[in-house]
Amino acid sequence: MxxxxxxxxxxxxxxxxxxxxxxxxxxxxxxxxxxxxxxxxxxxxxxxxxxxxxxxxxxxxxxxxxxxxxxxxxxxxxxxxxxxxxxxxxGWREFYGRRFKISGDVLSPRADTEPLVRGALSRLEKTARPILLDMGTGSGAIGLTLLAELPEADLLATDISEAALKIAKENAATLHVKDRAEFLLGGWWDAVPENLTFDMILSNPPYITNAAMETLETEVVRYDPDLALRGGPDGLDAYRAIIATAPLRLKCGGWLGLEIGFDQGHELKVLLNSGSWENITIDKDLGGLDRVVWARKAD
Ligand SMILES: C[S@@+](CC[C@H](N)C(=O)[O-])C[C@H]1O[C@@H](n2cnc3c(N)ncnc32)[C@H](O)[C@@H]1O
Incomplete structure (x- = not known):
């Protein structure tokens, strides 16, 4: 005993x-x-x-x-x-080998999001001084990891949550990348100055359907912010908003990379089915599930 x-x-x-x-x-x-x-x-x-x-x-x-x-x-x-x-x-979680401060105001970064970072790094190998946009940055996990991995990159990180941006700024300071990061508050494109264009736009937006929100584990519901999870009736609200304007804000040949739910690959391909995009691919996570959609701005 x-x-x-x-x-x-x-x-x-x-x-x-x-x-x-x-x-x-x-x-x-x-x-x-x-x-x-x-x-x-x-x-x-x-x-x-x-x-x-x-x-x-x-x-x-x-x-x-x-x-x-x-x-x-x-x-x-x-x-x-x-x-x-x-x-x-x-009060912290490790993401891509680095420690990120977290609180009840941000989604705790998940290993599920690391394939998006890996895909971004491989696509940016030949881009000198890349300008990146991380939309809905939360703790800053995606954008700040890329800044730490790419010493010549610059980042605009946005979020509709002021409390989340405060945590992201603290993480930028801890990771010694704050000189290359700017943080702006606001809804998807409202936060992004119109004169800026980017080499890559990244987001892990809220993508859980209203119905699936009802079945989430208690710990997720209690500790991760609703704002970070709820993607509207079909889970696609944020994707529609981001994809509608992304072609105007990407440089020619620039990439859009979005984390997606395991069952959203088909819907995302449909949303990206316009003359604006080429090289549309879906990357899987380590569990073999659809996890990231990539699309390149057509010339
Ligand atoms: C799933 S979390 C992702 C956080 C972080 N990027 C990550 O991968 O760990 C989604 C983020 O989008 C933000 N968000 C929700 N609605 C938004 C909107 N309309 N405009 C901008 N950001 C939004 C949330 O505050 C949250 O930080």
Whole structure:
């Protein structure tokens, strides 16, 4: 029988807890509570509380916890068991190998969005000093990652949420790319000055249908902003708005890249079926699902 965490001494040999055993303990507690990815969550919590990386966990994982670390782990565990996602507990989430501050005002960036970044990097390989537009930037995950990867790029990042832009600006400063980023508040094209044209326009807009909003997991509904998720009756409101004006704001040969829902590929191809676009392709994510649509502005 495992001694409950709150009944153990807070540190030292009698607590029986070191980083590794704490991870095991949390994994078991989270599994028993039916939390998916219990071991991943336990690992993230233990690493954050101890300040270890995975290598330090291997090398120093048998050292007894200090009382402070013990208490931090205990409080994080309680919050996770009450349904709060780990990234909200920690206040950050990793995206494309970098740490992004998050809060209840922004969508927590997802691994699902990394294929859009990868596709953008491969298409920008030959573009000198690219000018990028990230629409609905949220935490800044897409646009700021591209700035960090492409030292010559410049970015305009927009969002209708002032609170989201504040987080994106903080992330730009932390990632040391703020000198190359501008942030503008407003609805899709209202935020973008008319005289600007771009080499690439990117967006992961809200794309969940009103009906699907009713079936989302409780944690998503409770912790991700509605504004970041709700895409209208058929989930396509934002795509219609973005695609209608994008050809006017792209340079010739410039690219539009949009994250899409797994079942929206066909609809997006229909929306892009005009003389304005060529090279329309759908990229899949690691799970083999449609995830990104790309279209090139026709000459
Ligand atoms: C799905 S989230 C994506 C956030 C971030 N780009 C990412 O990939 O993690 C969609 C974002 O679009 C913003 N948004 C929603 N409606 C908008 C609108 N009409 N105009 C501009 N941005 C909007 C939301 O505030 C939110 O930050």
């Amino acid at each position: 495992v001694t409950p965490l709150n009944k153990r001494p807070r540190s030292g040999p009698y607590s029986g807890l070191n980083a590794r055993s704490a991870k095991r303990f949390l994994t078991q507690a989270f599994s028993e509570a039916g939390i998916p990815f219990a071991e991943d969550d336990a690992l993230e919590i233990v690493l954050a509380a101890t300040g270890f990386d995975k290598i330090a966990l291997m090398l120093r994982g048998t050292e007894f916890l200090t009382p402070e670390v013990f208490e931090t782990i205990q409080s994080y565990m309680t919050r996770r068991l009450s349904g709060e996602p780990v990234d909200h507990i920690l």
